[in-house]
Amino acid sequence: xxxxxxxxxxxxxxxxAAARCNSGLEQLDREQAFNxxxxxxxxxxxxxxxxxxxxLGGTARPLGEQLEILxxxxxxxxxxxLILALGAHVWACQSALLDYASDDxxxxxxxxxxxxxxxxxxAVSEPGAGSDVSNMATRARTTASGYVxxxxxxxxxxxxxxxxxxxxxxxxxxxxxxxxSAFVVPAAxxxxxxxxxxxxxxxxxxxxxIELREVEVPSRNRLGEEGQGFTIxxxxxxxxRAFLLAPMLGSMTRVMRRCVEQARxxxxxxxxxxxxxxxxxxxxxxxxxxxxxxxxxxxxxxxAATGRAFHxxxxxxxxxxxxxWQQTCVDAVQLHGARGFTRELGLERELRDAxxxxxxxxxxxxQRRIIAQLMGVxx
Amino acid sequence: xxxxIQAVVRQHLDDEFMFMRPDLVLDDQLDLxxxxxxxxxxxxxxxxxxxDAFSVVLGPSDLISENFRDLGTIVAVIVAASSRGQADRPAxx
Numbered sequence: 001x002x003x004x005x006x007x008x009x010x011x012x013x014x015x016x017a018a019a020r021c022n023s024g025l026e027q028l029d030r031e032q033a034f035n036x037x038x039x040x041x042x043x044x045x046x047x048x049x050x051x052x053x054x055x056l057g058g059t060a061r062p063l064g065e066q067l068e069i070l071x072x073x074x075x076x077x078x079x080x081x082l083i084l085a086l087g088a089h090v091w092a093c094q095s096a097l098l099d100y101a102s103d104d105x106x107x108x109x110x111x112x113x114x115x116x117x118x119x120x121x122x123a124v125s126e127p128g129a130g131s132d133v134s135n136m137a138t139r140a141r142t143t144a145s146g147y148v149x150x151x152x153x154x155x156x157x158x159x160x161x162x163x164x165x166x167x168x169x170x171x172x173x174x175x176x177x178x179x180x181s182a183f184v185v186p187a188a189x190x191x192x193x194x195x196x197x198x199x200x201x202x203x204x205x206x207x208x209x210i211e212l213r214e215v216e217v218p219s220r221n222r223l224g225e226e227g228q229g230f231t232i233x234x235x236x237x238x239x240x241r242a243f244l245l246a247p248m249l250g251s252m253t254r255v256m257r258r259c260v261e262q263a264r265x266x267x268x269x270x271x272x273x274x275x276x277x278x279x280x281x282x283x284x285x286x287x288x289x290x291x292x293x294x295x296x297x298x299x300x301x302x303x304a305a306t307g308r309a310f311h312x313x314x315x316x317x318x319x320x321x322x323x324x325w326q327q328t329c330v331d332a333v334q335l336h337g338a339r340g341f342t343r344e345l346g347l348e349r350e351l352r353d354a355x356x357x358x359x360x361x362x363x364x365x366x367q368r369r370i371i372a373q374l375m376g377v378x379x
Numbered sequence: 380x381x382x383x384i385q386a387v388v389r390q391h392l393d394d395e396f397m398f399m400r401p402d403l404v405l406d407d408q409l410d411l412x413x414x415x416x417x418x419x420x421x422x423x424x425x426x427x428x429x430x431d432a433f434s435v436v437l438g439p440s441d442l443i444s445e446n447f448r449d450l451g452t453i454v455a456v457i458v459a460a461s462s463r464g465q466a467d468r469p470a471x472x
Contacts, residue, residue: 099439100439134419177418177419178412178419178444224439225443227443227444228442228443230419231419231422231439231442231443231444232439234419234423235439235442306436307436307438308427308430308431308436309423309426309427309430309437311423311427312427370420373420373424374420374423374424374427376395376424379399379418379420
């Protein structure tokens with residue numbers, strides 16, 4: 001891909017997002033409401049089908065093109081909650097379906113997901129088991145026609161608006177993480193009940209808890225083999241951790257540009273505040289975080305494109321971007337002083353959103369643990 | 380070829396995992412899962428090593444725990460992946 005193509009993809013996505021995804025954002029954030037117009041616009045722009053084969057309603061773009069588009073989208077779209085909703089739909093859910101669903105199941109569900117008519121959620125965490133999936137309590141009991149699921153999932157992004165849930169459950173509790181299996185559960189299934197959870201940030205992304213009570217799931221809705229759930233989960237999480245936060249490099253760039261403007265125009269003690277080292281240094285650090293994140297993103301993408309495992313790099317990238325995002329937003333609020341702390345500029349919303357980045361998809365602490373495990377430092 | 384692959388994998392398992400169980404000797408049939416030598420994270424580590432060392436891609440159907448049960452099974456998986464010639468097949472580029 002040439003530099004001009006990369007720039008064009010980014011610029012097109014940035015312009016589209018700025019024009020169609022930010023309407024009424026302050027009110028949506030206050031009301032914790034889903035940005036339906038932004039979702040529809042993203043679908044029309046093809047953002048939800050970039051990974052899906054053309055025959056199944058997608059556009060099957062090369063990964064490099066997908067990332068350029070997402071970087072531009074992140075810079076133009078000020079609704080970080082919409083970016084999270086889109087990312088969970090694409091990276092966590094579509095990854096599971098693309099690589100582990102039967103051909104019939106793919107044909108049944110992927111066209112709707114690629115076009116955005118159906119929204120997907122990825123149900124892993126439980127009240128008693130977040131990242132510790134070996135203690136998952138949700139059970140899938142075998143029946144003559146398939147399975148019956150019982151359990152409770154929580155902190156599930158998209159759950160209140162999803163048409164289908166990718167649910168992880170234990171088919172063999174005695175086997176721990178090797179006894180997990182994954183299922184596609186239509187949201188309209190009997191025995192499924194969803195409640196909404198309010199959050200401090202990323203407010204337009206709808207998060208919920210899912211009750212599963214005697215939910216019948218046919219065998220054809222199982223992903224992969226029985227007992228392959230942990231592998232499927234690790235596969236999905238690698239894609240999610242690697243690329244869900246890619247748009248936030250664009251988001252950070254947008255915030256940084258605002259800081260540059262502030263540094264040029266705001267005057268104190270007879271000069272622009274950018275002339276003070278304490279201000280210009282903050283902006284230099286913002287730029288460094290973006291550029292280092294971009295370099296690591298390209299490295300992870302190159303590895304992912306080979307088809308080989310990239311779990312360790314994915315955790316490093318997730319850790320870097322999420323911490324960089326939060327620090328950039330903290331510094332942006334500080335640099336704008338009292339106005340930065342008010343709601344007037346929207347920077348406090350950016351900061352509330354960024355705090356979530358260090359928590360979802362495995363906390364920063366969990367990412368460090370995974371990296372240490374994959375390095376063989378600890379079990 | 381299998382003997383060479385086996386030697387490389389054995390060395391890796393010895394270096395990276397067997398130190399946790401000095402009471403056991405690694406042979407073709409040692410139950411790596413049952414003895415707790417390889418857990419789920421361990422399988423991910425071995426997968427990354429295999430793909431790097433042998434320039435193969437292990438696909439979704441390869442990544443089941445039974446394929447990492449013992450040294451002999453792991454070698455068979457590598458031989459099968461090599462014969463599929465997946466090394467040059469990009470998943471998404």
